[in-house]
Amino acid sequence: MKLVSEIRTLRHLAGWSAVVLALMLAPALASAGGPEFQQEQPQPSDQDAQEFTKTIKKEFPINATGTVNLINKYGKVDVKTWDKNRTKIDVTIVVKAKSESAAQDIFDRIRVDFTNDDNFVKAETLISSKQTSWWNWGDSKSEYQINYEVFMPQSGSLDLSNKYGDTTVEPITGKANVDVKYGNFRLESIGGDLSIELGYGNGTVVKARNVTADVSYSKLNLNDVQDVNFTTKYSKLFVDKGASLKAESRYDQFNLAKVDRFNCQSRYGNVEVGEAESVIAVSRYTDYRINKLRDNGDFDLEYGGLRVENLSKGFSGVNLNGKYSDFKIHVEDGASYSLDAATKYAGIGYPASLNVTYEKERGDSHEVKGHAGASGARSVIKANLDYGGLKVNQ
Incomplete structure (x- = not known):
C-alpha cells in the first residue's frame, strides 16, 4: 500500500509539473517569430x-x-x-x-x-x-x-x-492604407498616398506616387514609384523605378534598378543600385554596390564597403568617410576631377594619370591631393578613412 501511495503522489506531481511547464513556455512560444498566436486559428x-x-x-x-x-x-x-x-x-x-x-x-x-x-x-x-x-x-x-x-x-x-490571407486591389485614384500580415498582396495602381504595413509576406505595387512602407520579415516589390519612405527589418526590397527613396533599415537587402535619389540609414545589410543620381548613406556593417552613379554621393560607413562601377564624368562630388571599410571608385573615362584623400592605417590607390600636387606619408598616415584632366574641375572626390582602404581608378 505504501508503494501504491508513492506512485500516486509521483503521478500527481508529474501532472502539476506539466501544467507549470506549459505556463512557462506559453509566452516564449507566442513570440517565437512564427505567426502570432490566435485562439481561433482554423485547424x-x-x-x-x-x-x-x-x-x-x-x-x-x-x-x-x-x-x-x-x-x-x-x-x-x-x-x-x-x-x-x-x-x-x-x-x-x-x-x-x-x-x-x-x-x-x-x-x-x-x-x-x-x-x-x-x-x-x-x-x-x-x-x-x-x-x-x-x-x-x-x-x-x-x-x-x-x-x-x-x-x-x-x-x-x-x-x-x-x-x-492574400489580397489583390485593382487601380484606384484615391489613397490607400494596406495592412497585411502572414499573407501576400498585389496593388495595381494607387493614385493618392499609399501606406503599407507588411509582415511575414510578399507584396507587389505596380504603380504608386507617395509611399510609406513598414516592412518586416517580408519581400516587397515596387515597380514604378515616386517618393518612398521605408522602415524595414529582415526583409528584401526591390524597386524597378523610383524618384526619391529614404530608408531606415536593419538586416535588409535592397535591390534598386533605377532611382534618382536614395538616402539610407542602415545596420547589417546589403544594397545594390543599378543607376542613381544621388546616394547618401550612413551605415554600419553594410555593403554598397552601385553600377552607375551620375552626380553625387555621401557615404559614412563603418565595417562595410562601397564599390562604384561607373562614376559619370561631370559628377559634382563624392564624399567618403569610413572606419574599417573599403572604397573602390571607377571614374568614367574622360572625366576631369580632383582628389583629396587622407587616411590612417589605410592605403590610397589612384590612377597613374593623376597629376599629384601633394602627397605625404608619415607613420600610419597617408595624404594625397591631385587632379585628373583639366585643373579646377567642379568634380571632387574627398575621402577621410581610418583603417580599410581607398582605390580610385579611371
Whole structure:
C-alpha cells in the first residue's frame, strides 16, 4: 500500500509539473517569430470532412471619393473597381467539417459587421471564441476561410487590413492604407498616398506616387514609384523605378534598378543600385554596390564597403568617410576631377594619370591631393578613412 501511495503522489506531481511547464513556455512560444498566436486559428480538417458554404451579400451607396474600410482574417480579399457610386461586398465563408452541425457551429461563431454613411462603408470580420478553458485551443476538426469580393468606385479610397490571407486591389485614384500580415498582396495602381504595413509576406505595387512602407520579415516589390519612405527589418526590397527613396533599415537587402535619389540609414545589410543620381548613406556593417552613379554621393560607413562601377564624368562630388571599410571608385573615362584623400592605417590607390600636387606619408598616415584632366574641375572626390582602404581608378 505504501508503494501504491508513492506512485500516486509521483503521478500527481508529474501532472502539476506539466501544467507549470506549459505556463512557462506559453509566452516564449507566442513570440517565437512564427505567426502570432490566435485562439481561433482554423485547424486542418480530417480526410472525411465535407465542404459547407455560407454567403453574405451587401450593397451600399457611397460618394465617388468615399472610403471603403475592410478588416478580415483567414481568407482572401479581392477588391475590384467600377464606375458606380456604390460599394458591393460579397463574403463567402467556406467551412470544412465532418457534419453540417459541426459546420453550423463554425458559421455561428463568424459574423461580418457592416457600417456605412454617404462617405464611408466598413465591413469587419469578427470571430467569437468557442473555448471556455485556457487549454482548449481551437476546433481541431474543422477549418474555414472567409473570402471577400468587393466592388468600389475607382475614384475612392481604401483602408484594408487582412491577416492570414492574400489580397489583390485593382487601380484606384484615391489613397490607400494596406495592412497585411502572414499573407501576400498585389496593388495595381494607387493614385493618392499609399501606406503599407507588411509582415511575414510578399507584396507587389505596380504603380504608386507617395509611399510609406513598414516592412518586416517580408519581400516587397515596387515597380514604378515616386517618393518612398521605408522602415524595414529582415526583409528584401526591390524597386524597378523610383524618384526619391529614404530608408531606415536593419538586416535588409535592397535591390534598386533605377532611382534618382536614395538616402539610407542602415545596420547589417546589403544594397545594390543599378543607376542613381544621388546616394547618401550612413551605415554600419553594410555593403554598397552601385553600377552607375551620375552626380553625387555621401557615404559614412563603418565595417562595410562601397564599390562604384561607373562614376559619370561631370559628377559634382563624392564624399567618403569610413572606419574599417573599403572604397573602390571607377571614374568614367574622360572625366576631369580632383582628389583629396587622407587616411590612417589605410592605403590610397589612384590612377597613374593623376597629376599629384601633394602627397605625404608619415607613420600610419597617408595624404594625397591631385587632379585628373583639366585643373579646377567642379568634380571632387574627398575621402577621410581610418583603417580599410581607398582605390580610385579611371
